[in-house]
Amino acid sequence: xxxxxxxxxxxxxxxxxxxxxxxxxxxxxxxxxxxxxxxxxxxxxxxxxxxxxxxxxxxxxxxxxxxxxxxxxxxxxxxxxxxxxxxxxxxxxxxxxxxxxxxxxxxxxxxxxxxxxxxxxxxxxxxxxxxxxxxxxxxxxxxxxxxxxxxxxxxxxxxxxxxxxxxxxxxxxxxxxxxxxxxxxxxxxxxxxxxxxxxxxxxxxxxxxxxxxxxxxxxxxxxxxxxxxxxxxxxxxxxxxxxxxxxxxxxxxxxxxxxxxxxxxxxxxxxxxxxxxxxxxxxxxxxxxxxxxxxxxxxxxxxxxxxxxxxxxxxxxxxxxxxxxx
Amino acid sequence: xxxxxxxxxxxxxxxxxxxxxxxxxxxxxxxxxxxxxxxxxxxxxxxxxxxxxxxxxxxxxxxxxxxxxxxxxxxxxxxxxxxxxxxxxxxxxxxxxxxxxxxxxxxxxxxxxxxxxxxxxxxxxxxxxxxxxxxxxxxxxxxxxxxxxxxxxxxxxxxxxxxxxxxxxxxxxxxxxxxxxxxxxxxxxxxxxxxxxxxxxxxxxxxxxxxxxxxxxxxxxxxxxxxxxxxxxxxxxxxxxxxxxxxxxxxxxxxxxxxxxxxxxxxxxxxxxxxxxxxxxxxxxxxxxxxxxxxxxxxxxxxxxxxxxxxxx
Numbered sequence: 001x002x003x004x005x006x007x008x009x010x011x012x013x014x015x016x017x018x019x020x021x022x023x024x025x026x027x028x029x030x031x032x033x034x035x036x037x038x039x040x041x042x043x044x045x046x047x048x049x050x051x052x053x054x055x056x057x058x059x060x061x062x063x064x065x066x067x068x069x070x071x072x073x074x075x076x077x078x079x080x081x082x083x084x085x086x087x088x089x090x091x092x093x094x095x096x097x098x099x100x101x102x103x104x105x106x107x108x109x110x111x112x113x114x115x116x117x118x119x120x121x122x123x124x125x126x127x128x129x130x131x132x133x134x135x136x137x138x139x140x141x142x143x144x145x146x147x148x149x150x151x152x153x154x155x156x157x158x159x160x161x162x163x164x165x166x167x168x169x170x171x172x173x174x175x176x177x178x179x180x181x182x183x184x185x186x187x188x189x190x191x192x193x194x195x196x197x198x199x200x201x202x203x204x205x206x207x208x209x210x211x212x213x214x215x216x217x218x219x220x221x222x223x224x225x226x227x228x229x230x231x232x233x234x235x236x237x238x239x240x241x242x243x244x245x246x247x248x249x250x251x252x253x254x255x256x257x258x259x260x261x262x263x264x265x266x267x268x269x270x271x272x273x274x275x276x277x278x279x280x281x282x283x284x285x286x287x288x289x290x291x292x293x294x295x296x297x298x299x300x301x302x303x304x305x306x307x308x309x310x311x312x313x314x315x316x317x318x319x320x321x322x323x324x325x326x
Numbered sequence: 327x328x329x330x331x332x333x334x335x336x337x338x339x340x341x342x343x344x345x346x347x348x349x350x351x352x353x354x355x356x357x358x359x360x361x362x363x364x365x366x367x368x369x370x371x372x373x374x375x376x377x378x379x380x381x382x383x384x385x386x387x388x389x390x391x392x393x394x395x396x397x398x399x400x401x402x403x404x405x406x407x408x409x410x411x412x413x414x415x416x417x418x419x420x421x422x423x424x425x426x427x428x429x430x431x432x433x434x435x436x437x438x439x440x441x442x443x444x445x446x447x448x449x450x451x452x453x454x455x456x457x458x459x460x461x462x463x464x465x466x467x468x469x470x471x472x473x474x475x476x477x478x479x480x481x482x483x484x485x486x487x488x489x490x491x492x493x494x495x496x497x498x499x500x501x502x503x504x505x506x507x508x509x510x511x512x513x514x515x516x517x518x519x520x521x522x523x524x525x526x527x528x529x530x531x532x533x534x535x536x537x538x539x540x541x542x543x544x545x546x547x548x549x550x551x552x553x554x555x556x557x558x559x560x561x562x563x564x565x566x567x568x569x570x571x572x573x574x575x576x577x578x579x580x581x582x583x584x585x586x587x588x589x590x591x592x593x594x595x596x597x598x599x600x601x602x603x604x605x606x607x608x609x610x611x612x613x614x615x616x617x618x619x620x621x622x623x624x625x626x627x628x629x630x631x632x633x634x635x636x637x638x639x
Contacts, residue, residue: 060510064475145571
C-alpha cells in the first residue's frame with residue numbers, strides 16, 4: 001500500500017498545487033489591475049477579464065481549425081499538397097461510403113427520436129404527481145459515460161450460440177417469443193440502429209428535463225383560456241403548448257444533431273467501428289491516430305464541420321433575432 | 327366571459343395537454359413504463375456486478391432475483407493490488423487520475439468563462455457583440471477539428487517556415503496537457519451560458535456599485551460571483567459529467583501514458599482485453615458511474631435553473 005501512495009499522492013499534490021497557483025495568480029492580477037484608476041481602468045479590465053479566454057480560444061479552437069483545413073489538402077504525413085484527393089477518396093471509397101451512410105442514418109433518426117421522446121415525456125410529466133422519481137430514473141443514464149453505457153447495453157445485446165443459455169436480455173426475450181436470436185451486433189444494418197438506441201437511452205432524459213422546464217414556463221392563463229374555449233388534448237397541444245415551446249424544442253434538437261455528429265465513444269466501445277457500424281467521428285480518429293493519415297483524418301473533420309454548419313447558421317440567426325426583440 | 331364561469335373553471339391540472347391527450351391515468355402509466363424500461367439496462371449492470379463469474383455466463387442477470395447468489399468478490403478483485411485483474415494496482419489509481427483530471431478541468435474553465443462573460447455583458451466595448459457571436463459560434467465546432475493541431479502545438483510548437491512562432495510546450499502526456507484542452511473546449515458553452523445568466527442580473531445593482539466607485543474587479547468579486555452561483559453550479563455539473571465521461575480528449579492527449587489515464591479511458595481499453603471478464607468490467611463500470619451520479623444528485627436543483635436562465639421565454 002505504501003508504494004501505492006508513493007505513486008498517487010504526488011498526483012493529488014500536483015492537482016491542489018495547480019489549482020492554488022491558478023487562483024493565486026488570478027488574485028495577484030486582480031489586485032494589481034484593481035489599483036489602476038482613471039482612464040486606464042476600463043481597457044485594463046477588458047484585457048484582464050477577456051484576455052485569457054480569447055487567447056485560449058485562439059490557440060485551442062480557431063487556430064487549430066484553420067490548420068486542420070490546411071492539413072486536409074495535404075498527404076498522409078502533411079509534407080506535400082494533394083489538392084482535393086483526400087475528399088475524393090472519402091466520397092468514392094467503398095468502405096468510407098458505409099461510414100457516410102451510417103452518419104446520415106444517425107443524423108436522420110437519433111436527434112428527432114431523442115427530442116421527440118423527450119417532449120412526449122415532458123408533456124406527460126407536466127403536473128403529474130410524484131413525477132420526480134420517474135424523472136430521475138429517466139435522467140439517470142445521462143450521467144453514465146457512453147463507454148459505460150455501451151458496457152451496460154452489452155447485457156441487452158449479448159448473444160450466445162443456440163445450444164447455450166442466452167444471457168443477453170434481448171436474445172433471451174427473442175428465444176422466449178419462439179424465434180432463435182442472431183448475433184445482433186454483427187447484423188448489418190440493424191447494428192447501427194442498436195447503437196442509436198444506446199444514444200437515445202442516454203440523452204432522452206436531458207431533452208426531457210429542458211423541455212419540461214420550458215412547458216412549466218407556459219403561462220397558465222393561456223392554457224386555461226384556450227381550454228375554456230373548448231380546446232382539448234391534441235388540439236391544445238398543437239395550438240398552444242407546442243408553439244410556446246417550439247424555440248426550446250429546436251435548440252434541443254440542434255444540440256442533439258451536434259452531439260450525434262460528434263459521437264465517437266459508443267461506436268468505439270461497442271463495436272470498435274467494425275461490422276459496418278463506423279461513423280465519421282470514429283473514422284476520423286482511426287484514420288489520424290491508428291492509420292496515421294493526418295490528411296484523410298483532417299478531411300473527415302472538415303466534412304463534420306460542414307455538416308454542422310447549417311445548425312450553426314440557424315443558431316446565430318435565432319440568437320440575433322432574440323436579442324433584437326429583448 | 328363572466329367572473330362566475332371563470333370561478334367555476336375546473337382546476338388547471340385538468341386542462342393540461344398531457345392529461346387531455348391520454349387521460350391522467352394513461353399519462354402516468356406511460357411515464358412509469360418508460361421509466362422502468364429506462365432503468366432495466368442499468369439494473370442489469372448493477373446485478374451482474376454482484377454475481378460470481380460462473381453465474382454470469384451460465385444464465386441471465388435476472389436470475390439473481392430468482393435465485394439470489396451475491397458476491398462482493400468482483401469489487402474486491404478490481405481494487406486488489408495483487409494481479410488478479412491483470413492491472414497491477416487495481417483500478418484505484420485510475421479513479422484518482424480521473425479526479426485529478428476532472429477537478430481542475432472544471433475549475434479552470436468556469437473561472438475564466440465567468441470573467442469573460444461578465445466583461446461581455448457589463449463592460450461593453452466596440453466589437454464586444456461581435457466577440458460574443460464569435461464565441462457562440464465556436465460552441466458547436468466539432469472538437470475533432472482541433473485535436474491534431476493542438477497536439478502538435480503541445481509537442482513541437484507552431485512554425486511558419488523556419489520561424490518558430492510558439493515553441494513546443496512539452497505538456498503532452500502530463501496532467502497539464504489534458505487540463506488545457508478541456509479548458510479550451512469548455513469555454514464557448516461556458517461563456518454563453520454564464521453570459522445569459524450574468525446579463526440578466528439587475529442593472530440597478532451594477533449602476534449603484536459603479537456610483538460608489540467600485541472597480542470592475544470589486545464588482546466582479548463582490549456582486550457578480552456570489553449572484554452567479556446557480557449558473558456556476560449548473561455548469562459545474564455539465565462540465566464534471568463531460569470531463570469525467572470523456573473518452574476522445576483523454577485518448578488523444580494522454581497518448582496512452584500509463585500514469586495519467588483516467589478510469590473511463592482505461593475501461594474502454596479493458597472492454598477489449600477483459601472481453602471474457604464481465605465480472606470485472608461490470609463492477610468497474612459501476613464505480614465509474616457512481617461519481618457522476620453523486621455529483622448530479624447533489625447539485626441537481628441548480629441544473630435546470632442555471633442552465634435555462636434567460637434562454638427559455
